[in-house]
Amino acid sequence: MDLPVVDLAPYLEISAKHGWDGSDLPAEVEEKCSVVSRSLRDTGALLVKDPRCSTDDNDRFLDMMERYFEQPDDFKRQQERPDLHYQVGVTPEGVEVPRSQIDEHMQEKIRKMPPESRPCIPTSQDLKWRYMWRVGPRPENTLFKELNAEPVIPQGFPEWAEIMDSWGSKMTAAVEVVAEMAAIGFNLPKDAFTSLMKQGPHLLGPTGSNLQHHGIKGTIFAGYHYDLNFLTIHGRSRFPGLNIWLRSGQKVEVKVPAGCLLIQTGKQLEWLTGGECLAGMHEVVVTQRTLDAIEVARQHKRSLWRVSSTLFSHIASDLTIKPLGHFAEGPDASKYPPMFAGEYVEQELAAINLKGNMRL
Numbered sequence: 021m022d023l024p025v026v027d028l029a030p031y032l033e034i035s036a037k038h039g040w041d042g043s044d045l046p047a048e049v050e051e052k053c054s055v056v057s058r059s060l061r062d063t064g065a066l067l068v069k070d071p072r073c074s075t076d077d078n079d080r081f082l083d084m085m086e087r088y089f090e091q092p093d094d095f096k097r098q099q100e101r102p103d104l105h106y107q108v109g110v111t112p113e114g115v116e117v118p119r120s121q122i123d124e125h126m127q128e129k130i131r132k133m134p135p136e137s138r139p140c141i142p143t144s145q146d147l148k149w150r151y152m153w154r155v156g157p158r159p160e161n162t163l164f165k166e167l168n169a170e171p172v173i174p175q176g177f178p179e180w181a182e183i184m185d186s187w188g189s190k191m192t193a194a195v196e197v198v199a200e201m202a203a204i205g206f207n208l209p210k211d212a213f214t215s216l217m218k219q220g221p222h223l224l225g226p227t228g229s230n231l232q233h234h235g236i237k238g239t240i241f242a243g244y245h246y247d248l249n250f251l252t253i254h255g256r257s258r259f260p261g262l263n264i265w266l267r268s269g270q271k272v273e274v275k276v277p278a279g280c281l282l283i284q285t286g287k288q289l290e291w292l293t294g295g296e297c298l299a300g301m302h303e304v305v306v307t308q309r310t311l312d313a314i315e316v317a318r319q320h321k322r323s324l325w326r327v328s329s330t331l332f333s334h335i336a337s338d339l340t341i342k343p344l345g346h347f348a349e350g351p352d353a354s355k356y357p358p359m360f361a362g363e364y365v366e367q368e369l370a371a372i373n374l375k376g377n378m379r380l
Protein backbone atom coordinates (compact mmCIF):
# COMPACT_ATOMS: atom_id res chain seq x y z
CA MET A 21 0.00 0.00 0.00
CA ASP A 22 1.30 3.43 -0.95
CA LEU A 23 0.70 6.36 1.37
CA PRO A 24 -0.84 9.44 -0.27
CA VAL A 25 1.53 12.28 -1.17
CA VAL A 26 0.14 15.76 -0.44
CA ASP A 27 1.82 18.78 -2.00
CA LEU A 28 1.64 21.61 0.55
CA ALA A 29 2.33 24.34 -2.05
CA PRO A 30 -1.31 25.25 -2.96
CA TYR A 31 -2.28 25.58 0.71
CA LEU A 32 0.86 27.62 1.46
CA GLU A 33 -0.01 29.99 -1.36
CA ILE A 34 -3.49 30.66 0.00
CA SER A 35 -2.50 30.87 3.66
CA ALA A 36 0.20 33.44 2.78
CA LYS A 37 -2.51 35.86 1.64
CA HIS A 38 -2.83 38.77 4.01
CA GLY A 39 -5.64 38.42 6.53
CA TRP A 40 -6.78 34.95 5.37
CA ASP A 41 -8.93 33.43 8.12
CA GLY A 42 -9.29 29.86 6.87
CA SER A 43 -12.60 30.37 5.05
CA ASP A 44 -13.40 30.17 1.32
CA LEU A 45 -10.91 27.46 0.47
CA PRO A 46 -10.93 26.39 -3.20
CA ALA A 47 -12.46 22.91 -3.51
CA GLU A 48 -9.18 21.27 -4.57
CA VAL A 49 -7.33 22.63 -1.52
CA GLU A 50 -10.19 21.61 0.78
CA GLU A 51 -9.91 18.11 -0.70
CA LYS A 52 -6.18 18.09 0.16
CA CYS A 53 -7.08 18.96 3.77
CA SER A 54 -9.49 16.00 3.80
CA VAL A 55 -6.76 13.71 2.46
CA VAL A 56 -4.48 14.86 5.29
CA SER A 57 -7.01 14.23 8.08
CA ARG A 58 -8.23 10.97 6.53
CA SER A 59 -4.73 9.61 6.10
CA LEU A 60 -3.75 10.51 9.67
CA ARG A 61 -6.92 8.79 10.92
CA ASP A 62 -6.76 5.64 8.78
CA THR A 63 -3.04 5.03 8.39
CA GLY A 64 -1.38 7.11 11.12
CA ALA A 65 0.95 8.46 8.45
CA LEU A 66 1.20 10.72 5.41
CA LEU A 67 3.76 11.82 2.84
CA VAL A 68 4.06 15.53 2.06
CA LYS A 69 6.05 17.75 -0.27
CA ASP A 70 7.02 21.15 1.07
CA PRO A 71 8.69 23.48 -1.44
CA ARG A 72 10.57 25.10 1.48
CA CYS A 73 12.42 21.84 2.43
CA SER A 74 14.86 20.91 -0.32
CA THR A 75 16.77 17.66 -0.86
CA ASP A 76 19.98 19.73 -0.45
CA ASP A 77 18.86 20.83 3.03
CA ASN A 78 18.20 17.21 3.98
CA ASP A 79 21.61 16.10 2.60
CA ARG A 80 23.52 18.83 4.44
CA PHE A 81 21.88 17.69 7.68
CA LEU A 82 22.50 13.97 7.04
CA ASP A 83 26.17 14.59 6.09
CA MET A 84 26.86 16.38 9.38
CA MET A 85 25.03 13.79 11.48
CA GLU A 86 26.92 10.92 9.79
CA ARG A 87 30.19 12.67 10.64
CA TYR A 88 29.04 13.07 14.26
CA PHE A 89 27.89 9.48 14.75
CA GLU A 90 31.18 8.22 13.24
CA GLN A 91 33.10 9.82 16.16
CA PRO A 92 34.41 7.50 18.91
CA ASP A 93 31.91 6.58 21.65
CA ASP A 94 34.01 8.40 24.29
CA PHE A 95 33.61 11.64 22.35
CA LYS A 96 29.87 11.23 21.90
CA ARG A 97 29.33 10.42 25.58
CA GLN A 98 30.54 13.94 26.43
CA GLN A 99 27.18 15.12 25.09
CA GLU A 100 25.18 12.70 27.28
CA ARG A 101 22.74 14.32 29.81
CA PRO A 102 21.02 11.50 31.77
CA ASP A 103 20.09 13.99 34.53
CA LEU A 104 17.89 15.79 31.98
CA HIS A 105 16.17 12.54 30.90
CA TYR A 106 18.29 12.59 27.70
CA GLN A 107 15.97 15.29 26.41
CA VAL A 108 18.99 17.25 25.11
CA GLY A 109 22.35 15.94 23.82
CA VAL A 110 23.09 12.34 22.95
CA THR A 111 21.38 9.12 24.02
CA PRO A 112 23.81 6.21 23.49
CA GLU A 113 22.65 2.89 22.11
CA GLY A 114 21.36 0.52 24.78
CA VAL A 115 19.52 3.14 26.86
CA GLU A 116 16.05 3.60 25.40
CA VAL A 117 13.63 0.78 26.18
CA PRO A 118 11.02 0.06 23.50
CA ARG A 119 7.51 0.19 24.91
CA SER A 120 6.78 -3.31 23.57
CA GLN A 121 9.47 -4.77 25.83
CA ILE A 122 7.88 -3.54 29.06
CA ASP A 123 4.18 -3.11 28.27
CA GLU A 124 2.35 -6.41 28.91
CA HIS A 125 -0.86 -5.16 27.33
CA MET A 126 1.07 -4.40 24.13
CA GLN A 127 2.81 -7.81 24.22
CA GLU A 128 -0.60 -9.49 24.48
CA LYS A 129 -1.80 -7.58 21.41
CA ILE A 130 1.35 -8.57 19.49
CA ARG A 131 0.78 -12.26 20.29
CA LYS A 132 -2.71 -12.03 18.78
CA MET A 133 -1.48 -10.49 15.50
CA PRO A 134 -1.30 -12.64 12.36
CA PRO A 135 2.34 -13.70 11.76
CA GLU A 136 2.76 -11.50 8.64
CA SER A 137 1.88 -8.36 10.64
CA ARG A 138 3.76 -9.18 13.82
CA PRO A 139 6.62 -6.81 14.74
CA CYS A 140 10.07 -8.06 15.64
CA ILE A 141 9.97 -8.61 19.40
CA PRO A 142 12.81 -6.75 21.12
CA THR A 143 14.61 -8.59 23.88
CA SER A 144 16.93 -5.74 24.82
CA GLN A 145 17.22 -1.96 24.71
CA ASP A 146 17.29 -0.12 21.37
CA LEU A 147 20.55 -0.32 19.39
CA LYS A 148 20.22 3.20 18.04
CA TRP A 149 21.98 6.39 19.14
CA ARG A 150 19.99 9.60 19.18
CA TYR A 151 20.75 13.30 19.39
CA MET A 152 18.18 15.64 20.88
CA TRP A 153 18.16 19.32 19.86
CA ARG A 154 15.47 21.77 20.94
CA VAL A 155 13.90 23.77 18.13
CA GLY A 156 12.08 27.10 18.44
CA PRO A 157 11.41 29.43 21.38
CA ARG A 158 10.78 28.09 24.91
CA PRO A 159 8.48 29.61 27.52
CA GLU A 160 10.03 31.94 30.09
CA ASN A 161 7.96 30.45 32.88
CA THR A 162 7.16 26.75 32.89
CA LEU A 163 6.33 24.00 35.36
CA PHE A 164 8.42 21.63 33.22
CA LYS A 165 11.93 23.08 33.21
CA GLU A 166 13.78 19.87 32.32
CA LEU A 167 11.70 19.48 29.16
CA ASN A 168 12.89 22.91 28.07
CA ALA A 169 16.65 22.62 28.82
CA GLU A 170 19.46 24.45 27.00
CA PRO A 171 21.02 22.72 23.95
CA VAL A 172 24.34 20.78 23.91
CA ILE A 173 26.87 21.50 21.11
CA PRO A 174 29.68 18.98 20.39
CA GLN A 175 33.21 20.38 19.99
CA GLY A 176 34.65 20.47 16.48
CA PHE A 177 31.31 21.11 14.77
CA PRO A 178 31.23 24.90 14.20
CA GLU A 179 28.31 24.53 11.80
CA TRP A 180 26.24 22.50 14.30
CA ALA A 181 23.81 25.11 15.64
CA GLU A 182 23.16 26.67 12.24
CA ILE A 183 22.44 23.35 10.49
CA MET A 184 20.34 21.96 13.35
CA ASP A 185 18.31 25.17 13.68
CA SER A 186 17.86 25.51 9.94
CA TRP A 187 16.66 21.92 9.38
CA GLY A 188 14.64 22.02 12.61
CA SER A 189 12.80 25.21 11.71
CA LYS A 190 12.02 23.97 8.19
CA MET A 191 10.59 20.73 9.56
CA THR A 192 8.58 22.62 12.19
CA ALA A 193 7.18 24.92 9.51
CA ALA A 194 6.15 21.89 7.42
CA VAL A 195 4.51 20.15 10.36
CA GLU A 196 2.59 23.32 11.28
CA VAL A 197 1.06 23.46 7.82
CA VAL A 198 0.09 19.80 8.08
CA ALA A 199 -1.46 20.53 11.50
CA GLU A 200 -3.51 23.40 10.03
CA MET A 201 -4.67 21.32 7.08
CA ALA A 202 -5.55 18.43 9.42
CA ALA A 203 -7.60 20.79 11.64
CA ILE A 204 -9.56 22.01 8.59
CA GLY A 205 -10.05 18.40 7.45
CA PHE A 206 -11.41 17.52 10.90
CA ASN A 207 -13.85 20.49 10.85
CA LEU A 208 -11.99 22.34 13.58
CA PRO A 209 -10.78 25.97 13.44
CA LYS A 210 -7.59 26.06 11.35
CA ASP A 211 -5.45 27.00 14.37
CA ALA A 212 -7.02 24.38 16.70
CA PHE A 213 -3.71 22.46 16.86
CA THR A 214 -1.14 25.11 15.94
CA SER A 215 -2.28 27.48 18.71
CA LEU A 216 -1.34 24.72 21.18
CA MET A 217 2.05 24.10 19.54
CA LYS A 218 3.45 27.60 20.17
CA GLN A 219 6.54 27.41 22.43
CA GLY A 220 6.13 23.63 22.56
CA PRO A 221 9.28 21.63 23.39
CA HIS A 222 9.79 20.64 19.74
CA LEU A 223 12.73 18.32 19.38
CA LEU A 224 14.97 17.53 16.47
CA GLY A 225 15.92 13.94 17.31
CA PRO A 226 18.01 12.33 14.55
CA THR A 227 18.96 8.71 15.23
CA GLY A 228 22.20 7.02 14.25
CA SER A 229 22.29 3.26 13.71
CA ASN A 230 25.63 1.59 13.08
CA LEU A 231 25.09 -0.71 10.11
CA GLN A 232 28.76 -1.69 10.08
CA HIS A 233 28.41 -3.36 13.50
CA HIS A 234 24.75 -4.29 13.40
CA GLY A 235 24.00 -4.78 9.70
CA ILE A 236 22.41 -8.21 10.13
CA LYS A 237 18.90 -8.94 8.86
CA GLY A 238 16.35 -8.74 11.67
CA THR A 239 18.46 -6.51 13.93
CA ILE A 240 16.13 -4.12 15.75
CA PHE A 241 17.29 -0.50 15.95
CA ALA A 242 14.03 0.81 17.38
CA GLY A 243 11.58 -1.73 18.75
CA TYR A 244 7.81 -1.56 18.08
CA HIS A 245 6.50 1.62 19.74
CA TYR A 246 4.40 4.76 19.35
CA ASP A 247 5.64 8.34 19.66
CA LEU A 248 4.55 10.33 22.72
CA ASN A 249 4.51 13.73 20.96
CA PHE A 250 1.96 15.38 18.64
CA LEU A 251 3.15 14.77 15.06
CA THR A 252 6.54 13.37 14.02
CA ILE A 253 8.13 14.41 10.72
CA HIS A 254 11.08 12.71 9.01
CA GLY A 255 13.17 13.61 6.01
CA ARG A 256 14.29 10.80 3.75
CA SER A 257 16.81 8.38 5.25
CA ARG A 258 19.65 6.95 3.13
CA PHE A 259 18.83 3.43 4.33
CA PRO A 260 15.35 1.87 4.42
CA GLY A 261 14.11 -0.07 7.45
CA LEU A 262 11.07 1.74 8.86
CA ASN A 263 7.92 -0.37 9.22
CA ILE A 264 4.61 1.21 10.21
CA TRP A 265 1.26 -0.30 11.19
CA LEU A 266 -1.97 1.03 9.69
CA ARG A 267 -5.08 1.37 11.83
CA SER A 268 -6.31 -1.86 10.21
CA GLY A 269 -3.33 -3.67 11.72
CA GLN A 270 -1.56 -4.11 8.38
CA LYS A 271 2.24 -3.79 8.52
CA VAL A 272 3.76 -1.60 5.79
CA GLU A 273 7.43 -1.05 4.90
CA VAL A 274 7.69 2.69 4.26
CA LYS A 275 9.20 3.98 1.05
CA VAL A 276 9.71 7.75 1.13
CA PRO A 277 10.00 9.09 -2.44
CA ALA A 278 12.79 11.60 -3.15
CA GLY A 279 11.80 15.13 -2.12
CA CYS A 280 9.09 13.92 0.28
CA LEU A 281 8.72 14.11 4.04
CA LEU A 282 7.01 11.47 6.17
CA ILE A 283 4.51 12.47 8.88
CA GLN A 284 3.44 10.12 11.67
CA THR A 285 0.73 10.56 14.32
CA GLY A 286 1.81 10.73 17.96
CA LYS A 287 -0.04 10.20 21.21
CA GLN A 288 -0.82 13.90 21.79
CA LEU A 289 -2.81 14.00 18.52
CA GLU A 290 -4.65 10.87 19.70
CA TRP A 291 -5.50 12.74 22.92
CA LEU A 292 -6.72 15.90 21.16
CA THR A 293 -8.95 13.90 18.80
CA GLY A 294 -10.34 11.64 21.53
CA GLY A 295 -8.99 8.54 19.76
CA GLU A 296 -10.26 9.47 16.26
CA CYS A 297 -6.56 9.33 15.31
CA LEU A 298 -4.45 6.71 17.05
CA ALA A 299 -0.72 7.09 17.65
CA GLY A 300 0.98 5.20 14.81
CA MET A 301 2.95 2.11 15.79
CA HIS A 302 6.33 1.66 14.12
CA GLU A 303 9.75 -0.03 14.30
CA VAL A 304 13.13 0.27 12.60
CA VAL A 305 14.75 -3.06 11.67
CA VAL A 306 17.38 -4.27 9.22
CA THR A 307 15.44 -5.66 6.22
CA GLN A 308 16.55 -7.07 2.87
CA ARG A 309 16.19 -3.57 1.39
CA THR A 310 18.47 -2.22 4.14
CA LEU A 311 21.07 -4.90 3.25
CA ASP A 312 20.83 -3.95 -0.44
CA ALA A 313 21.41 -0.27 0.46
CA ILE A 314 24.37 -1.25 2.69
CA GLU A 315 25.96 -3.05 -0.27
CA VAL A 316 25.58 0.02 -2.51
CA ALA A 317 26.97 2.31 0.23
CA ARG A 318 30.00 0.00 0.68
CA GLN A 319 30.72 0.07 -3.05
CA HIS A 320 30.61 3.88 -3.04
CA LYS A 321 32.60 4.09 0.23
CA ARG A 322 29.76 6.02 1.87
CA SER A 323 28.98 6.14 5.59
CA LEU A 324 27.37 3.02 7.04
CA TRP A 325 25.52 4.96 9.73
CA ARG A 326 21.76 5.04 9.14
CA VAL A 327 20.68 8.55 10.12
CA SER A 328 17.05 9.53 10.45
CA SER A 329 16.29 13.24 10.19
CA THR A 330 13.41 13.25 12.63
CA LEU A 331 11.60 16.15 14.32
CA PHE A 332 9.10 15.57 17.12
CA SER A 333 6.54 18.38 17.31
CA HIS A 334 4.89 18.86 20.70
CA ILE A 335 1.99 20.59 22.37
CA ALA A 336 3.31 23.29 24.77
CA SER A 337 4.16 21.67 28.13
CA ASP A 338 2.01 24.00 30.25
CA LEU A 339 -1.12 23.64 28.11
CA THR A 340 -3.82 21.05 28.71
CA ILE A 341 -4.39 18.17 26.31
CA LYS A 342 -7.99 16.97 26.01
CA PRO A 343 -10.34 16.08 23.14
CA LEU A 344 -11.01 19.29 21.16
CA GLY A 345 -14.35 20.62 19.86
CA HIS A 346 -16.68 17.88 18.58
CA PHE A 347 -14.12 15.22 19.57
CA ALA A 348 -15.16 15.86 23.22
CA GLU A 349 -18.46 14.11 22.33
CA GLY A 350 -16.70 11.08 20.77
CA PRO A 351 -17.34 7.55 22.12
CA ASP A 352 -13.85 7.20 23.60
CA ALA A 353 -13.40 10.79 24.84
CA SER A 354 -13.46 9.73 28.50
CA LYS A 355 -10.29 7.67 27.93
CA TYR A 356 -8.44 10.96 27.39
CA PRO A 357 -8.79 13.00 30.60
CA PRO A 358 -7.45 16.57 30.65
CA MET A 359 -3.83 16.90 31.77
CA PHE A 360 -0.85 19.15 31.16
CA ALA A 361 1.02 18.06 28.02
CA GLY A 362 4.25 18.20 30.06
CA GLU A 363 2.80 15.92 32.72
CA TYR A 364 1.84 13.38 30.06
CA VAL A 365 5.35 13.49 28.53
CA GLU A 366 6.97 12.94 31.92
CA GLN A 367 4.81 9.87 32.54
CA GLU A 368 5.81 8.38 29.21
CA LEU A 369 9.51 9.13 29.71
CA ALA A 370 9.42 7.43 33.09
CA ALA A 371 8.18 4.29 31.36
CA ILE A 372 10.75 4.14 28.55
CA ASN A 373 13.97 5.67 29.98
CA LEU A 374 16.12 3.35 32.03
CA LYS A 375 18.01 6.04 33.88
CA GLY A 376 15.51 8.78 33.35
CA ASN A 377 12.85 10.40 35.38
CA MET A 378 13.14 9.91 39.14
CA ARG A 379 10.25 12.20 40.03
CA LEU A 380 7.38 9.91 39.05
Ligand SMILES: [Fe+2]
Pocket residue numbers: 245246247302
Ligand atom coordinates in the same frame (compact mmCIF):
# COMPACT_ATOMS: atom_id res chain seq x y z
FE1 LIG B 1 9.32 6.61 16.96
